[in-house]
Amino acid sequence: MSGIIGKKIGMTSLYMEDGRALACTLIEAGPCVVTQVKTVATDGYDAVQVGYGEKKEKHTTKSLLGHFKKAKTTPKKKLVEFRSFEGTSNLGDVITVEGFEVGSFIDAIGTSKGKGFQGVVKRHGFGGVGGQTHGQHNRGRHPGSIGACSFPSRVFKGLRMAGRTGGNRVKVQNLEVLKVYPEKNLLVVSGSVPGAKNSYVIIEN
Known part of the structure; x- marks a missing residue:
């Protein structure tokens, strides 16, 4: 090469x-x-x-x-x-x-x-929570649920969330x-x- x-x-x-x-x-x-x-x-x-x-x-x-x-x-x-x-x-x-x-x-x-700091839609290509129906309000580009409840009571490392993107x-x-x-x-x-x-x-x- x-x-x-x-x-x-x-x-x-x-x-x-x-x-x-x-x-x-x-x-x-x-x-x-x-x-x-x-x-x-x-x-x-x-x-x-x-x-x-x-x-x-x-x-x-x-x-x-x-x-x-x-x-x-x-x-x-x-x-x-x-x-x-x-x-x-x-x-x-x-x-x-x-x-x-x-x-x-x-x-x-x-x-x-x-x-710079970007949301999950721009950073990871998420589709957002959904339309305005079924009680959704101002959540079009939000990440939605991140999973864990009483078990394991924590967020796993590496979960795709908002943050700094680009410059790689x-x-x-x-x-x-x-x-x-x-x-x-x-x-x-x-x-x-x-x-x-x-x-x-x-x-x-």
């Missing part, structure tokens, strides 16, 4: 040859630099660390500055490790979108939008690559990708 780091630009639609309009996401992916190559002999496992995005030296710790100088590159904002990286990768190698082919499928990982690491699999623009470092993939605009996206293929 190999991959690249990018930023979500936003969503648009593409018209296909058969007349369909497909919702798609634009991702500015790379160029990324290989900042570390881990091996079983030195680190206990095989992995490739990749860096993306420029960062000022004054905002970088001295230990990280030395880390980036080994790779002969400038400080990077985002570092991600990829296990079992396909092909041979050397320190300082540059990874671009040219490695992606139209028609191939990728997995996209991002942090979903935070929704989400992986969406099997998104088709519709277009590749190497000169602009752009990938156009089908469907939606988790996260807000300008948020980081990890792409695995």
Whole structure:
């Protein structure tokens, strides 16, 4: 498995040859630099660390500055490790979108939008208590009964209730690559990708 780091630009639609309009996401992916190559002999496992995005030296710790100088590159904002990286990768190698082919499928990982404190209908997809008949009043989006009575006289852990939702690491699999623009470092993939605009996206293929 190999991959690249990018930023979500936003969503648009593409018209296909058969007349369909497909919702798609634009991702500015790379160029990324290989900042570390881990091996079983030195680190206990095989992995490739990749860096993306420029960062000022004054905002970088001295230990990280030395880390980036080994790779002969400038400080990077985002570092991600990829296990079992396909092909041979050397320190300082540059990874671009040219490695992606139209028609191939990728997995996209991002942090979903935070929704704040939400009720059970939005958070878990509950249907609410029901209509206004049979004595129901102002309970359309309420959770309803939560079960336990005199036994076991407690609420079980993990019961789905209202609370903070969103802001989680989400992986969406099997998104088709519709277009590749190497000169602009752009990938156009089908469907939606988790996260807000300008948020980081990890792409695995």
